[in-house]
Amino acid sequence: MPLISEKKKKVIQDFKRAKHDTGSPEVQIALLTERINSLDGHFKANVKDNHSRYGLIRMVGQRKRLLNYLRQTDLERYQAIIARLDLRK
Numbered sequence: 536m537p538l539i540s541e542k543k544k545k546v547i548q549d550f551k552r553a554k555h556d557t558g559s560p561e562v563q564i565a566l567l568t569e570r571i572n573s574l575d576g577h578f579k580a581n582v583k584d585n586h587s588r589y590g591l592i593r594m595v596g597q598r599k600r601l602l603n604y605l606r607q608t609d610l611e612r613y614q615a616i617i618a619r620l621d622l623r624k
Contacts, residue, residue, distance in 0.1 A: 538569060550616075560605045561616050567598040568620050 550565040
């Protein structure tokens with residue numbers, strides 16, 4: 536399920552680090568988190584949709600790799616994005 540362009544622009548606006556930033560780890564993690572959260576309703580309605588569930592698992596893995604990269608390169612940015620997105624409880 537793709538994100539609506541207005542919602543995607545808002546997420547990019549909230550998490551960008553520079554004026555034209557669309558590819559920083561923070562933006563990518565925020566977009567993946569938004570897509571992962573939006574699939575929750577889909578799986579409640581379509582319990583047997585295993586093909587989409589596989590895509591969800593791939594998105595979660597991609598987000599995990601980006602978080603690991605951010606943790607290794609800049610711990611402060613990692614902790615800020617974790618707190619802002621409320622990921623690790």
